[in-house]
Amino acid sequence: MLMLASALVLFVGVAAPSPASAADSPFCVVRTAEPEVGLTLVSVERIDARTRMYAFRSKAVGDARSDGLVRVRVILPADYDRSAGKRYPVMMHLHGTNDSPTTFPAGEVEQVLGDNDVIFVEPDGGPAGFYADWYGTPVTGRDLFNGPVPFPPPAWETFHIRELLPWLDKTFRTTGRRAITGTSMGGFGAMAYPARNPGVFAAAGSFSGAVDLDTLYPIGPALITLAWDPCIFGDRTLQAENWKAHNPVDLAAELRGVSLFVASGNGLPGRYDDPVSAIAGAPMEILVRQSAENLVAALDRNQVPVTTWFYGNGAHGTRFYIYDDLRRFLPQAMSALNRR
Numbered sequence: 001m002l003m004l005a006s007a008l009v010l011f012v013g014v015a016a017p018s019p020a021s022a023a024d025s026p027f028c029v030v031r032t033a034e035p036e037v038g039l040t041l042v043s044v045e046r047i048d049a050r051t052r053m054y055a056f057r058s059k060a061v062g063d064a065r066s067d068g069l070v071r072v073r074v075i076l077p078a079d080y081d082r083s084a085g086k087r088y089p090v091m092m093h094l095h096g097t098n099d100s101p102t103t104f105p106a107g108e109v110e111q112v113l114g115d116n117d118v119i120f121v122e123p124d125g126g127p128a129g130f131y132a133d134w135y136g137t138p139v140t141g142r143d144l145f146n147g148p149v150p151f152p153p154p155a156w157e158t159f160h161i162r163e164l165l166p167w168l169d170k171t172f173r174t175t176g177r178r179a180i181t182g183t184s185m186g187g188f189g190a191m192a193y194p195a196r197n198p199g200v201f202a203a204a205g206s207f208s209g210a211v212d213l214d215t216l217y218p219i220g221p222a223l224i225t226l227a228w229d230p231c232i233f234g235d236r237t238l239q240a241e242n243w244k245a246h247n248p249v250d251l252a253a254e255l256r257g258v259s260l261f262v263a264s265g266n267g268l269p270g271r272y273d274d275p276v277s278a279i280a281g282a283p284m285e286i287l288v289r290q291s292a293e294n295l296v297a298a299l300d301r302n303q304v305p306v307t308t309w310f311y312g313n314g315a316h317g318t319r320f321y322i323y324d325d326l327r328r329f330l331p332q333a334m335s336a337l338n339r340r
Contacts, residue, residue, distance in 0.1 A: 029151055089263040112326050116330055121168060132246055178337075208265065255304050260307065263293060
C-alpha cells in the first residue's frame with residue numbers, strides 16, 4: 001500500500017486563479033472553463049449492517065476512472081437505523097496515493113469508530129489525484145499513476161465539495177456539521193480543503209499527511225518513482241501562484257477557526273512495521289514528518305491553534321498507525337462537531 005496522499009471556482013473558498021489559456025503551459029492542455037457539476041447515482045451495494053458502497057457518474061471528474069465511475073464508501077453510526085429522527089455530523093476521510101475507499105477493511109474502521117455518532121464517508125480521490133481540480137491534461141494524455149487522463153481534466157475538489165457534500169446532506173440525516181481527515185496524500189486534502197473552503201469543516205486531521213508541497217517537490221516524487229505531474233497544479237515555476245493557492249503551509253492563516261490535528265511518525269521502524277514496510281515506508285514518513293513540522297510552524301506563526309501527535313517510531317503506509325491517529329482525533333473532532 002503506497003500512500004502519499006482546487007476548485008477553480010467554488011461556492012465558498014479562497015479565490016483560485018482563473019482558468020488558464022493553453023499557452024500558459026508547455027506540458028499540459030490547460031483547462032479553459034470552470035468544472036461542470038452534476039452527480040448521478042449508478043448503484044448501491046450493502047457491505048454489512050453499517051456500510052454501503054455507492055457508485056456515481058460525476059461531471060466534475062468525468063472519465064478519469066476507466067469505468068467512468070467514482071465510488072464512495074459510507075459507514076453509518078451504529079444506531080442510525082434505530083434512531084429515525086436523529087441527525088448526525090459527517091466525517092470525510094481522504095485516502096492516499098494508489099489507494100481507494102476500500103483500502104482499510106470496513107469492519108476494522110467500524111471498530112475504530114465505535115459508538116461515535118458520526119457518518120464516516122470515504123470517497124474516491126483517484127490514484128494520485130491530489131485532491132485538486134487539475135490545472136490541465138498532460139499533452140501525452142496520461143501520467144504514471146493515473147494512467148489515461150481525459151480532457152477536461154478531473155476536478156476532484158469540485159467532486160468532493162460541490163457534488164458529494166450536497167448529496168450527503170440530501171441523502172442522510174445530517175446536522176450540516178463536518179470534519180475531514182486524510183492519510184498521506186489525503187492528509188494534504190484534509191488541510192487544503194478547509195483552508196480553501198472556509199466554514200465547510202469544523203475539524204480537520206492529517207495522519208502522516210503530505211501537507212507541504214514544497215517539502216515534497218522534487219524529492220518526494222523521486223523517492224516513489226512518481227514523475228511529478230505538472231498538470232495537477234501547473235508547472236512549479238510557471239504556475240507558482242496556483243501552487244501556493246493549494247499548499248496548506250501557504251494557506252495556514254485560512255485554517256483559523258478549524259479544530260486541527262496533525263500526526264506523524266519519524267520514519268524509524270515502529271511496533272506495527274514488518275521489515276518490508278519499515279524499509280519501504282521510512283523515506284516517505286521522514287518527508288511527511290518534515291512537511292508536518294513545516295505546517296505546524298506556519299500555524300504557530302499565524303497564531304492558529306493545532307494539536308500535534310508526533311508519536312516517534314513509525315514508517316509510512318501501515319494502517320494500524322492511522323487507526324491510532326483516528327482514535328486520538330475522534331474526541332477532539334466530536335467536540336467540534338457537536339459545538340453549536
